[in-house]
Amino acid sequence: MILEGKNLSFAYRSDRVLHDVDVRLEPGVTAIIGPNAAGKSTLLRCLCGLLKPRGSVQLDGRDVRNVPVAERSRIISYLPQDTSTQAVLSVVESVLLGRLHGLGWRPSEEDLRVVTGLLDELDLADLAERSITELSGGQGQMVALAQALAREPDILLLDEPTANLDLEHQFEICSLMRRLTESRGMTTVMAMHDLNVAARFADVVYVLQDGAVHSHGPATTVMTHSMIASVYHVNARVAACPDGRPLVTPLELAVREDNRRGHPSGPTG
Amino acid sequence: MKGPAAYSEPVVAAYGRLVRWRTAVMGLVGCLVATGVIVDIATGPAGLTVSEILAAIVRVGSVPSQHDVIVWTFRMPTALMAVVVGAALGVAGAEMQTILNNPLASPYTLGVSASASFGAALAVVLGAGAIPLVETLALPASAFAMAMLCSLAIYALARIKGASRETIILGGVALLFLFNAGVGLLKYVASEEQLAAITFWIFGSLQGATWTKLAVVAGTLAVTGPLLAVHAWKLTALRLGDDRARSLGVNVRRLRLTTLVLVSLLSAVAVCFVGTIGFIGFVGPHLARIMVGEDQRFLMPLSGLTGALLLSIASIASKSIFPGAVFPIGIATAFMGVPFFAAMVLLRRRSYW
Numbered sequence: 001m002i003l004e005g006k007n008l009s010f011a012y013r014s015d016r017v018l019h020d021v022d023v024r025l026e027p028g029v030t031a032i033i034g035p036n037a038a039g040k041s042t043l044l045r046c047l048c049g050l051l052k053p054r055g056s057v058q059l060d061g062r063d064v065r066n067v068p069v070a071e072r073s074r075i076i077s078y079l080p081q082d083t084s085t086q087a088v089l090s091v092v093e094s095v096l097l098g099r100l101h102g103l104g105w106r107p108s109e110e111d112l113r114v115v116t117g118l119l120d121e122l123d124l125a126d127l128a129e130r131s132i133t134e135l136s137g138g139q140g141q142m143v144a145l146a147q148a149l150a151r152e153p154d155i156l157l158l159d160e161p162t163a164n165l166d167l168e169h170q171f172e173i174c175s176l177m178r179r180l181t182e183s184r185g186m187t188t189v190m191a192m193h194d195l196n197v198a199a200r201f202a203d204v205v206y207v208l209q210d211g212a213v214h215s216h217g218p219a220t221t222v223m224t225h226s227m228i229a230s231v232y233h234v235n236a237r238v239a240a241c242p243d244g245r246p247l248v249t250p251l252e253l254a255v256r257e258d259n260r261r262g263h264p265s266g267p268t269g
Numbered sequence: 270m271k272g273p274a275a276y277s278e279p280v281v282a283a284y285g286r287l288v289r290w291r292t293a294v295m296g297l298v299g300c301l302v303a304t305g306v307i308v309d310i311a312t313g314p315a316g317l318t319v320s321e322i323l324a325a326i327v328r329v330g331s332v333p334s335q336h337d338v339i340v341w342t343f344r345m346p347t348a349l350m351a352v353v354v355g356a357a358l359g360v361a362g363a364e365m366q367t368i369l370n371n372p373l374a375s376p377y378t379l380g381v382s383a384s385a386s387f388g389a390a391l392a393v394v395l396g397a398g399a400i401p402l403v404e405t406l407a408l409p410a411s412a413f414a415m416a417m418l419c420s421l422a423i424y425a426l427a428r429i430k431g432a433s434r435e436t437i438i439l440g441g442v443a444l445l446f447l448f449n450a451g452v453g454l455l456k457y458v459a460s461e462e463q464l465a466a467i468t469f470w471i472f473g474s475l476q477g478a479t480w481t482k483l484a485v486v487a488g489t490l491a492v493t494g495p496l497l498a499v500h501a502w503k504l505t506a507l508r509l510g511d512d513r514a515r516s517l518g519v520n521v522r523r524l525r526l527t528t529l530v531l532v533s534l535l536s537a538v539a540v541c542f543v544g545t546i547g548f549i550g551f552v553g554p555h556l557a558r559i560m561v562g563e564d565q566r567f568l569m570p571l572s573g574l575t576g577a578l579l580l581s582i583a584s585i586a587s588k589s590i591f592p593g594a595v596f597p598i599g600i601a602t603a604f605m606g607v608p609f610f611a612a613m614v615l616l617r618r619r620s621y622w
Binding site: 069072074077079082083088090097098103105112115119125 | 279280281283284286287501502503505506508509510512513515516517518519520558562563564566
């Protein structure tokens with residue numbers, strides 16, 4: 001399915017976070033990158049319906065405001081950045097909850113079949129009875145992803161799914177998303193910080209800056225020295241990997257031309 | 270769109286084991302509650318034997334009318350009142366903790382018990398105690414009205430756009446202090462007899478239980494229980510955080526408000542007849558959570574059962590500590606519950622909140 005945002009604007013009270021953002025998300029993996037406070041999370045929250053932006057969000061050309069909540073929450077699955085929880089639930093129950101839209105008092109055969117398939121596919125079957133509060137960060141994130149996938153969504157929106165994870169887990173999750181996106185024909189959108197991970201796994205990259213789309217397209221055309229200098233204020237060398245995907249090596253802070261704020265990456269944040 | 274064809278039996282078996290274990294725990298606690306009721310009925314100053322009690326309950330053979338009166342008029346309503354009030358407080362506490370995402374939430378900490386005490390004290394000071402017939406009606410009515418007023422205030426606070434769960438809890442705690450101050454003021458202006466009546470009410474007591482009061486509490490539980498159970502999965506999802514619950518299609522705001530109304534009603538009805546038995550609504554759900562986790566299909570009923578069991582045990586203890594006299598049950602609950610709770614927390618194998 002195609003998820004489009006047209007002229008999306010959003011403000012938290014008087015603080016405008018998104019300005020006339022246009023995005024067109026097609027089946028495949030899209031990465032949304034940009035500095036802190038660029039509006040990545042806000043954009044995802046507008047797209048999944050948690051926030052009501054000005055402008056319109058369309059699902060295959062149909063305005064989401066005309067899509068019943070139950071249907072929308074089945075089609076679009078959103079996973080916030082903070083998936084930590086103190087809920088005392090077993091892994092299998094937690095993933096079952098992902099099928100909330102059609103869950104009866106007793107889960108159906110179909111519910112159990114989907115959950116079982118996911119736990120197998122994500123290599124979590126051995127943890128089925130464990131409490132989710134006892135899992136490691138990487139395992140916990142995998143369970144959260146399994147839950148997000150349990151409703152068999154057409155569109156999957158993930159807010160920094162690899163934040164705070166080590167390199168192996170980052171690659172594990174990104175490869176998994178790549179594979180599932182292809183096998184299920186999903187439209188997967190991941191907000192992320194790591195430019196190289198984005199370049200490696202995404203078909204399309206959207207760059208957000210100050211609540212607006214700076215540029216978008218395949219990683220090879222978007223990941224350029226000038227984009228990184230103007231969006232992140234960092235001088236970087238952009239080389240090509242053997243497979244043609246760009247490889248970014250950050251070198252130093254760039255001298256800023258404007259004086260609006262302090263360095264976004266400076267010690268004061 | 271479909272998952273892989275591979276089908277892992279262990280996962281289905283694991284889920285089956287979880288469900289069977291939880292059902293077994295509920296069955297066990299249920300049996301303990303039933304045992305508690307029998308022992309509760311058998312305990313008392315009249316010194317009836319268990320066989321005499323059982324004979325009087327099932328009404329077989331020639332039961333002396335005195336036994337019949339003791340069992341059916343006094344002990345049975347009291348014992349069953351302990352069960353329904355405990356269950357109501359347990360369920361109310363569990364859902365308050367869930368919707369407010371806070372382990373400290375309970376009918377007591379949110380001021381519902383304190384406001385009921387204030388209502389009862391107000392009725393006493395205004396002179397309802399002087400007329401015996403009015404007392405039985407006016408005290409619970411006034412207590413209920415104040416408890417609902419307190420709940421309404423919390424509800425209004427929750428309705429304010431942007432009010433967070435923390436705001437609701439802080440508001441509840443503020444109301445607890447406010448109503449406690451109100452009770453203090455009423456005690457200050459009360460006469461000596463009134464003061465004694467207020468103090469006695471606040472201690473909590475099941476002794477005034479009648480079949481009518483029992484029916485009111487049981488009826489409220491029978492109505493609100495299923496209404497809450499319908500939302501079992503959604504309430505479970507709430508504990509994953511508002512964003513994830515909303516992404517799953519839960520109307521978080523409406524669910525929170527509906528649940529708040531139901532549990533307010535439940536706790537107000539429970540405390541208005543028996544006084545301040547605050548501890549049950551706090552500890553019952555925690556014990557249930559330690560045993561079965563937070564799948565609300567099990568947590569909700571088991572919180573009711575643990576609440577019922579705790580109050581039943583407290584009721585037995587209140588009659589056994591000083592032979593021939595009934596110790597206030599509100600005091601007994603906390604004295605018994607705290608060590609029990611501490612043991613469960615210290616001996617736990619996994620985190621429970």
